[in-house]
Amino acid sequence: MPKVAALQFATGTETNENLATCIRMIDAAAARGARLMVLPEFCNRISWYRDREQAWDCALDLQGTFLAAIAERARLHRCYVLINVSLRRREPDITVTSLLYGPTGALLGEADKQSLMGHENDFFTPASRAAGLVDTELGRIGFIACRDGISFEPSRRLALAGADLLCNSLNSFAFDEASLHVRARAAENRLFMIAANKVGPLVPVAELAQVSAMTSIPEALLYGAGESQVVAPDGRPLVAGQRGAEQVVLAELPDRDARLRLSMGALARRKSSLYVGLTQDAVAPSGEAADAIDIALVNPAGEGDAAIERAEALLMSLPDSVALAVLPACFPAVDAARDWERTATLCRAAETRLQEVCRIKGIQVCTSVVEEGVHGWQHLGILLDENGRRMAQPQLHRCSLGLAPAGTALHICDLPWGRVGVLVGDDCLYPELARMAALRGVHCLVAVPGSWPRGQGNMEQNLLLLLAARAAENRVCLVAATRDGQGGIVADLEREFTLMEPWQQRRFDGNINKPLVTPQAGELTVAALHPGAAVNKMISANTHLLRNRAHQSTSYLLPAEAGVPK
Numbered sequence: 001m002p003k004v005a006a007l008q009f010a011t012g013t014e015t016n017e018n019l020a021t022c023i024r025m026i027d028a029a030a031a032r033g034a035r036l037m038v039l040p041e042f043c044n045r046i047s048w049y050r051d052r053e054q055a056w057d058c059a060l061d062l063q064g065t066f067l068a069a070i071a072e073r074a075r076l077h078r079c080y081v082l083i084n085v086s087l088r089r090r091e092p093d094i095t096v097t098s099l100l101y102g103p104t105g106a107l108l109g110e111a112d113k114q115s116l117m118g119h120e121n122d123f124f125t126p127a128s129r130a131a132g133l134v135d136t137e138l139g140r141i142g143f144i145a146c147r148d149g150i151s152f153e154p155s156r157r158l159a160l161a162g163a164d165l166l167c168n169s170l171n172s173f174a175f176d177e178a179s180l181h182v183r184a185r186a187a188e189n190r191l192f193m194i195a196a197n198k199v200g201p202l203v204p205v206a207e208l209a210q211v212s213a214m215t216s217i218p219e220a221l222l223y224g225a226g227e228s229q230v231v232a233p234d235g236r237p238l239v240a241g242q243r244g245a246e247q248v249v250l251a252e253l254p255d256r257d258a259r260l261r262l263s264m265g266a267l268a269r270r271k272s273s274l275y276v277g278l279t280q281d282a283v284a285p286s287g288e289a290a291d292a293i294d295i296a297l298v299n300p301a302g303e304g305d306a307a308i309e310r311a312e313a314l315l316m317s318l319p320d321s322v323a324l325a326v327l328p329a330c331f332p333a334v335d336a337a338r339d340w341e342r343t344a345t346l347c348r349a350a351e352t353r354l355q356e357v358c359r360i361k362g363i364q365v366c367t368s369v370v371e372e373g374v375h376g377w378q379h380l381g382i383l384l385d386e387n388g389r390r391m392a393q394p395q396l397h398r399c400s401l402g403l404a405p406a407g408t409a410l411h412i413c414d415l416p417w418g419r420v421g422v423l424v425g426d427d428c429l430y431p432e433l434a435r436m437a438a439l440r441g442v443h444c445l446v447a448v449p450g451s452w453p454r455g456q457g458n459m460e461q462n463l464l465l466l467l468a469a470r471a472a473e474n475r476v477c478l479v480a481a482t483r484d485g486q487g488g489i490v491a492d493l494e495r496e497f498t499l500m501e502p503w504q505q506r507r508f509d510g511n512i513n514k515p516l517v518t519p520q521a522g523e524l525t526v527a528a529l530h531p532g533a534a535v536n537k538m539i540s541a542n543t544h545l546l547r548n549r550a551h552q553s554t555s556y557l558l559p560a561e562a563g564v565p566k
Contacts (some may be wrong), residue, residue, distance in 0.1 A: 002138050004165075005034035006228035006249040008241045010200020015044055015058065019066050022083065023073055029248045030077035036138055037081050038196040040224070041096065041146050041171035044085040047120065048203040048211075052092060055123040059086040059094045062107075067099065075105030080136060084145050084169035086124065087112075093125040098143050098169055100134050109134035109143075114154060114550040117147040118499060118540030130154065130552040133161050139256040143167040149195075150181050150473055150545075152188065152431035153278075153553040159189035159267060160556060164259045170197040171224065173217075176472070176514035178227035178240070184469035187235030187462045188431055190266035192253055195231065198224030199244050215500050217508045225510065233262050235462040269397050271405070272559045275432045279554060282537075282546035283441035289531040290417035293323040295490050297481040297525040300331060307332045308350045314524050315357045315365070322526060323417050327354075327367040328483040329379075329425060329448045336370060337401050340377045343370045351382065359386035364415060367481075368395075368424055368448040370403075378406030381424040381448050383413060390415070391422065396433065399425040400450045410436055418443030418531035425450035428480065429466060431473075432557060438474035438546060443531035445470065447480035449487060463487030464519065471515040475537045475545050477529050481520060488520025493533035499540040513539060 007025040011018040022043050029037045041047075044066060049055040060066050067085070074081040080102055087097040096113035111132025116124055132143045132154075142158030142165065149155065149168045158166060166189070168182060178197065186193035201223050203211045212219045229240040230251035241249040253259065296318050300310035315325055330336040332346035347369035354365050368381045379401060381393040394407025410433055412421050421437035421444075428434075428447040437445055449463060463480075464487045471478040471491035478491040496503040497513050518527035537545040 001252045001255055002035045003033045003250060003252050004036040004194050004230060005029040005032070005038070006194050006196035006230060006241065007037055007039050008196060008199055008226055008228040008245070008247045008249060009040070010198060010224065010246065011043060011046055013046055013204055015066065018044055019069055022070060025248065026073045026077065026081060029250070030079060032248060032250055034248070034250060035079050036141070036194070037079060038167045038194045039081070039083045039169060040196045040198045041084040041169040042086060043083050046202060046204060047086070047171060048207070049123055052123055055086065055094055056088065056092065059088045061088055071101045071105040071107065074101040074103060078103040080138065080141070082143055082167050082169065089125065094123060095127065096120065096124050096145060098132060098145050100141065100143065102136065108136070111143055111145070113145045113148055114552045115147045115151060115548055116543070118543055121542040127552050130157055130550070130556065133158055133163055139164045139259065141165050141167060143169070146170045146172060148550055149177070149185055151549045152185070152435065152473060153550045153557065155185040155189055156431065157553040157556040159191060164191065164256060164263065165253075166191050166193045168193060168195040170195060171202065172197055173202055173221055173223060173225050173510070174512045175225050175227070175510035176512060178225060178229060180465070180469055180472060180514055182229065183231050183235040183237070184465055186231040186233060187465055188429070190233040190263040192233060192259060193231040196228045197226055199226045199246060200224055216502055217499075221508060221510050235465045269426070270430065271397060272557065274396055274408070274410070275436065275558055277410070277436040277439060278432060278557060280439050282439050282544070285419065285441045285443050285535045287532070287535050289419070289443045289535065290323075291532045292528055292530050293417050294319065294321040294526055295479050295529045296322045296325040297479065297488055297490065297520045298325050298327050299481060299483060299485065299488070299520065299523050300327070301523060303334045304332055304346060305349070308346070308353055311350070312353055312357055315354070315361065318361065318363070318526070322363060324364045324366065324446070324479070326446055326448065326479050326481040327365065328481050329368040329450055330370055331367055331483065340370060344372060344377070347371065351384065355384050355386070355388055358384050362386070364390065366422060366446045366448065373406055375404070377403055379403050379425055380406060381422040383420070383422060383446070393422040393424055395424040396427050397430060401425065412437065412440050412442060420444045420446055423447040428470070431470065434470040434474055438476050442476055443534040444477040444479065444529065447478065449480055449482055464489055464517075467491060468515050468517055472513050473545065475513065476534045477531055478515070479529070485520045488525070490518040490525065490527040490529065491515035492518070492527065492529050495530055495533045498536060498538045
């Protein structure tokens with residue numbers, strides 16, 4: 001069982017001092033038996049420059065003394081060292097590059113950062129291709145850097161290419177990076193993740209006050225957030241570092257074969273033919289979406305006719321401010337797969353009576369039903385209004401109910417308050433679909449997840465994590481109702497989130513884009529939603545969450561016959 005370590009430390013403006021820190025931390029991890037060490041992003045210098053000339057002067061040469069010393073440390077300790085630095089390429093190009101050195105001191109692999117963040121666009125050149133996968137005796141190691149972990153595509157590409165261990169080098173002051181994005185990347189791919197972040201100031205100390213005034217970020221929050229961690233395939237950290245403290249965050253992992261068994265089959269139900277929409281340009285969400293609405297998650301007690309009657313009563317009691325009510329999948333049938341004919345009969349009865357409620361209350365209602373189609377029983381989400389089905393979305397992936405996929409496309413629907421997409425059953429587990437909906441300009445995703453048998457993949461434990469990540473990485477509102485409340489969620493958006501701009505309605509609290517989550521509780525949960533907030537996707541200067549995503553990885557998520565160059 002190999003020991004792995006995330007090395008958490010600060011760097012400054014002096015390259016030689018930063019090298020000494022790197023060596024000291026590598027030695028400390030080696031003394032504790034670490035075979036693989038992951039260092040933070042920008043180990044050679046704080047990433048803050050006057051101009052491109054200074055950025056070039058501070059960048060490293062691949063064959064220079066700094067990296068030669070790191071290679072020698074890997075050889076000395078017979079270990080693997082992953083380090084991230086700014087690297088000189090053909091002048092004037094500088095890349096943000098992760099380098100993996102092996103036990104002989106040889107450079108085994110490298111990967112340039114695909115998506116740059118904010119002011120990085122002023123100094124660095126993004127990757128021209130996706131890379132970062134190396135076979136070793138410890139396993140097939142895939143690695144990314146910081147902003148590439150906010151998008152799902154780079155990690156997904158590595159998982160599909162056979163990575164059994166993911167590594168992430170970070171240079172971030174954002175608390176939501178550790179609590180949300182890092183853990184979601186591990187969980188959605190069912191892989192262990194080693195994430196190393198900085199501590200200490202991320203801008204020169206002498207400029208902290210000036211940068212704080214310019215960005216409206218308190219000085220105390222311009223420091224690396226730390227919280228380096230080793231995350232398990234279910235999204236839970238095995239070990240996590242503190243905020244603000246230099247640390248070697250060490251964990252012992254299962255060996256390669258055991259890790260492969262844990263992740264086996266995790267991506268087998270993907271349907272790459274569905275995902276060609278990932279290549280489209282982002283459509284800007286309409287600015288005419290409602291500023292605020294109320295959403296209701298309704299989980300009626302009982303079964304059969306009693307559940308339908310209870311749903312009617314709960315819906316009729318809703319305040320007039322509620323625009324959409326979401327019920328669990330096939331809600332009148334506790335065990336939908338026990339008797340398909342009975343489930344379909346209950347679903348038909350529920351749909352008829354819910355439509356009447358929509359007419360009386362003037363709301364929309366979303367749930368899912370089982371009905372007989374051309375090829376047998378099928379599971380589909382339905383969005384109802386006073387006229388009946390406003391939209392029907394067949395499930396696109398094989399589901400835990402045992403039914404085959406019934407659809408071939410993701411549908412979008414325009415409602416009076418915004419554009420929505422519906423994710424049915426297990427479809428909510430696939431980040432590809434949420435991204436495709438966002439690229440088509442949705443303001444809100446409505447999920448009606450299935451019920452997973454206990455012990456199968458721990459999906460009931462990390463559903464809330466995955467849904468919150470979908471909302472954040474696409475900057476869309478998201479609502480989901482489940483029968484037992486495990487994973488039911490209203491994920492609203494902060495209306496202000498663009499860094500480097502003045503905020504009027506909130507103060508920066510360390511979270512850039514963490515959704516405002518209201519967990520489902522009891523039979524009725526009502527919460528506010530701000531669909532109009534989904535219009536703004538500029539996370540920082542020159543950084544749009546969708547337009548500036550990791551395009552270099554997208555083609556690898558599609559079938560070869562899609563004709564997209566790789």
